[in-house]
Amino acid sequence: MESNNQIDIVFNIDSREIISVLPTDFSIQTTITSPPYFDMKDYGVNNQIGFGQTYEKYLDDLQNIFKTILDRTKEDGTLWIVIDTFKRNHSVVPLPFDLANRLKEIGWIFQDIIIWKKDKTVPWSSDGFVQRKIEYILFFSKGIKFKYNKDITRVYDTQILKRWWVKYPERYNPKGKALDEIWEYPIPVQGAWGDKYIRHFCPLPKEMVATMISLSTDENDIVLDPFAGSGAVLAQAAYMNRKYIGAELNNNYIEQFNNYLKETLTNGQKEYNLIKSSPNQTSFETIIWKLRVLKYGRVLLNAIEKQLNTRNGIIIVNPLEMQNDKMHVEYIIVVDKNAQTKYEGLASEIIKKKPLSLYGILPTIKYEEPQNIDTNVYYKYSSTNTYSYIKQPELFSKAKVYSNIKIDINEQQYA
Ligand SMILES: C[S@@+](CC[C@H](N)C(=O)[O-])C[C@H]1O[C@@H](n2cnc3c(N)ncnc32)[C@H](O)[C@@H]1O
Structure with a gap:
């Protein structure tokens, strides 16, 4: 032929x-x-x-x-x-x-x-x-x-995604939602x-x-x-x-x-x-990581303090870099010297278990005393919201999560 x-x-x-x-x-x-x-x-x-x-x-x-x-x-x-x-x-x-x-x-x-x-x-x-x-x-x-180029066809248009992505960034693949x-x-x-x-x-x-x-x-x-x-x-x-x-x-x-x-x-x-x-997928990925990294800190601190029945600590969140598909993040728990051992024991248990073990985050956890930290340099988030930073100084006392990550999403904006 x-x-x-x-x-x-x-x-x-x-x-x-x-x-x-x-x-x-x-x-x-x-x-x-x-x-x-x-x-x-x-x-x-x-x-x-x-x-x-x-x-x-x-x-x-x-x-x-x-x-x-x-x-x-x-x-x-x-x-x-x-x-x-x-x-x-x-x-x-x-x-x-x-x-x-x-x-x-x-x-x-x-x-x-x-x-x-x-x-x-x-x-x-x-x-x-x-x-x-x-x-x-x-x-x-x-x-x-x-x-099968699955990642290319993921849905990351935030107008289409359910608004859960803001509060539950850990449920979304940073590259977007897979096709159904x-x-x-x-x-x-x-x-x-x-x-x-x-x-x-x-x-x-x-x-x-x-x-x-x-x-x-x-x-x-x-x-x-x-x-x-x-x-x-x-x-x-x-x-x-x-x-x-x-x-x-x-x-x-x-x-x-x-x-x-x-x-x-x-x-x-x-x-x-x-x-x-289009940079959209990359920017979606960045936002999801920011949301996750901040939420991880908040969930960790809340979990420790619930068990200790105290509200004394704050947590500083410093993202470092990606390592084998995981985000390496430094978390500094700021609390009085005499309480540190208790926090430490609980933290090492909590990060091994769900939900935090599923966040795709590789944490390095450190401890610091309040007098050694200048909290003014950070954006501040509360114990219930790490997607929109606290802007009013009168609410600063509610701040539990501190970070140089700035994120400000109005959850109501998304359908
Ligand atoms: C369902 S239509 C395809 C429509 C197409 N997917 C589109 O987007 O327009 C089927 C087509 O097959 C063609 N067809 C029918 N028998 C064929 C054959 N034996 N060899 C080649 N084409 C044929 C028809 O002319 C028709 O255009």
Whole structure:
């Protein structure tokens, strides 16, 4: 067979013949696709998969295509399939699960099922079949180890996070909240694609595609869509500096895609570069660490003093540096010399136990006498609040936690 190494192209072929166009010198990193519906939609060309086939033949075709793709996928490569159930002869056909079983048979490892929650879809429902608002996203890998850039897709937008992050920073990964199994992305409206572009049946939302691409590829990796349709997957891959390969039976869609990409590539890449270089994740990480480090000091001092039934001490918090993913912090407990041994005994017990053992903090605890410390140089926090420093001098007497960390978050600001 002639070797083919063309990339960044959508081939006008039947994807049952995809082997003829897949590169021989490069392997695919991820495939993202939504296969044609079974026997429901006519995409207006001959040789369509789904339309006019039996269900078994339809599954056979998809199985064969995904087998070819598996063979040409990198060892750490993956596959995303967006797909839905439907109803035939008064009964639900569990297509996502039937297909998943077929793919398991040929060697794909079934990693995850994610729910794509759309805001709206066809408005009809029938008895025993409520209105549809979701589709399934099936995620497979070729091997047990696979590329999965989890940290890049974490949610760190503080307007989206529940306001718990302010009071409970220890519950949040400093890089943000991991994705969960429900992804909410509205279906793109015609306008979102530009007026000239595409009257296609089912373009995937570009932010959702971007999430899949970020998770499962790096720049210059190859993204494949064997049922390219509007080319939503491939355009997004191009914006994100990935290589793409597509197959699509309907040549009109390919022409529209090529024009669309030409028009939007520069802006799409600009948008991607902006997101990529955004300092937001780093600043979120910094805030979470500040909150944690201060809260640790407060919780420690409160726990000791509760057991001793006293309120005499204060604690000074000096963050030092990261050491193997842990934050090294110096805590100075300021209390009279004669009380220090009691504090010391309890502190060493408390830091070994939950919750403090889970904070990701490596503490060095020191003791100092009050007369040796100038507390004026620090921001002051109370025994109940280490996310907003005390500003009024008349409240300074309530200060229990002192630090050069300045943090001032109004918890009410966050939904
Ligand atoms: C559900 S749509 C894909 C939509 C796409 N994900 C998007 O974002 O626009 C399925 C596509 O597969 C195409 N198709 C159907 N049978 C095919 C075949 N045998 N080979 C290649 N493409 C085919 C249809 O023309 C249609 O565009």
